[in-house]
Amino acid sequence: MNIIEIKDAIEEEIVARGWFFVDLTVSKDNDVCLSLEARKGNFGLDDCAAVSALFEAAFDREKEDYSLTVSSAGLDQPFKVPQQFEKAVGDKVEVSLKGGKRLVAKLEAYDGQSITLRYESLEKPEGSKKKVRIEKCENFPLDQVNAVRPYVEFE
Numbered sequence: 408m409n410i411i412e413i414k415d416a417i418e419e420e421i422v423a424r425g426w427f428f429v430d431l432t433v434s435k436d437n438d439v440c441l442s443l444e445a446r447k448g449n450f451g452l453d454d455c456a457a458v459s460a461l462f463e464a465a466f467d468r469e470k471e472d473y474s475l476t477v478s479s480a481g482l483d484q485p486f487k488v489p490q491q492f493e494k495a496v497g498d499k500v501e502v503s504l505k506g507g508k509r510l511v512a513k514l515e516a517y518d519g520q521s522i523t524l525r526y527e528s529l530e531k532p533e534g535s536k537k538k539v540r541i542e543k544c545e546n547f548p549l550d551q552v553n554a555v556r557p558y559v560e561f562e
Contacts, residue, residue: 413466515544
């Protein structure tokens with residue numbers, strides 16, 4: 408069993424249900440790990456069970472021994488696939504840039520090569536003694552970005 412076989416067997420149904428693969432791994436011992444996300448809304452426990460059923464209908468345990476783990480992409484995990492960036496446009500994200508700078512910003516745009524972020528920065532205008540909040544909108548090529556994650560606010 409390999410990744411191509413798995414995608415060929417269940418990807419059409421995954422896409423039809425409004426989901427997408429974030430990660431798919433198969434170990435040498437046939438430990439299959441699927442991580443998915445919904446194009447809109449959340450990918451929950453019932454969705455995990457549905458994917459597990461799709462997988463088990465496509466692959467007979469009597470013919471091929473495997474273990475299966477199905478999960479949603481974690482909120483603490485960096486984005487891995489373009490669909491995650493596309494889904495997050497308009498949302499707050501936590502961004503780690505090369506060089507160590509971290510931002511919490513609104514993801515304004517994603518084009519496959521770069522991201523556009525809107526955020527506030529404390530800066531001291533020329534001739535001023537105090538720092539003031541300035542709203543910035545900047546484009547960052549993806550090669551300058553270490554990681555982008557969903558930003559979770561607790562109220």
